Amino acid sequence: MRIFLTGGTGYIGAAVLDAFVRAGHHVDALVRNSEKAGQAQARGATPVLGDASDPKTYADAAAAADGVVLTAYEYSPRGVQVDATTLDTVLASPRGPGRFLIYTSGVWVLGPAPSAVDETAALRPIELVSWRPAHEARVLDAATAGWRPIVIRPGVVYGGTRGMVGDLLKDASNSLIRVIGAGDNHWPLVYDRDLADLYVRVATNRDASGVYHANDEGDETVNQIVAALSEHAKTQPSVRHVPLPEAKQKMGPYAEALALDQIVRSPRARALGWNPSLHSVAGNAARLFEEWRRRG
Known part of the structure; x- marks a missing residue:
């Protein structure tokens, strides 16, 4: 299967690239410069030199992919x-039989969730991702145009240095950890390699x-x-x-994400055997x- 991937040298994207290559798929990875092209190629991808803001640099590669x-x-x-x-460009490309689009969102669109919530929960996004529900909706609505649309909402990703x-691993090694708020809030977590496995599962399950x-x-x-x-x-x-008010003054809306209390369930992913x-x-x-020391 031929995959067109954006973010292939990023935190989530690099793990996803590795997972697709391990599964035997061809990956065309959009990269901005020759340094990142070398990184993607070293991981087994074919680099596509371009910029997500400039559709002409990657529209053909996206159109040629199975997903x-x-x-x-x-x-x-x-x-x-x-x-x-990026969504405009991809959704304008041809929709062949079984062609899929996987869009990466995140659990912050759920807002506060002190009790367990799953994929059916209403969205109450925090300020930092207030725009994401509209982009999720665009992807899901593409089903009417013949796409197989998928939205993945990762929890807080861990593994490696990013x-x-x-950041907490780095702070601990530097002998000072700053916690936003009381610290009693739950983070829904996911290991980067486990997350990447889910991308391959949804891509290969028609x-x-x-x-x-x-x-x-x-x-x-x-x-x-x-x-x-x-x-x-x-x-x-x-x-x-x-205190959260102090953190907001220094960090902006990101502080709210760090203090967010969320208990999240993933029944649809688990139904796929994940x-x-x-x-x-x-x-x-x-x-x-x-891992942090080795990958750093």
Whole structure:
């Protein structure tokens, strides 16, 4: 199967690229420069040099693929518009029989969820991702045009050096961890390689469509994660709890995401046979520290 992938050198995208290559699929990966082209090629992909904001640089590659997997997001003032442009470009390409589109969203569109919620829950997005439900809807509506549309909502991704858990690993190694709020909030978590496995599963299952949550259902609080990482750090770090209003002044709307309390379930993913190999950050702290050092 031929896959067109955006974000193939990013945190989620690199894991997804690896998973598709391991499964024997051809991956055309959109990259911005020669350095990233080398990174994608080293992982087994064919680089497509271009920019998501410039459709002519990748429209043909997207049109030639059996399926399109969107994992990229540009964290800049133009990020939302670039995301919309990518959807415009992909959805304008030919819709052959069985052609699929996988769009990466996230659990933050659910908003606060102190009680367990699944894929049927109403959306109450936090400010940082207030635009995402509209983009999800565009993808899902593409079913009427002949696409097999899929929206994946990853939890907080862990593994390696990047992401929110990667930041905690770095902070623990630097002997000072800052926790936004009281730390009793739950983060719905997912190991990067387990998440990537779900992308391959939905791509290769012709009956898979709609929304899929992806998290390990460990229901760990930030305090539990921090305590475990502190225990495995080389030196015991100090932990400072930063009130949310203070954090918002310094970090903007991202602070709300860090303090969000969510208990999320992924029944539709599990119905496909998806079963995460890791179910806990706290229970795998030593392993994650080793990965962080090795991949850093």
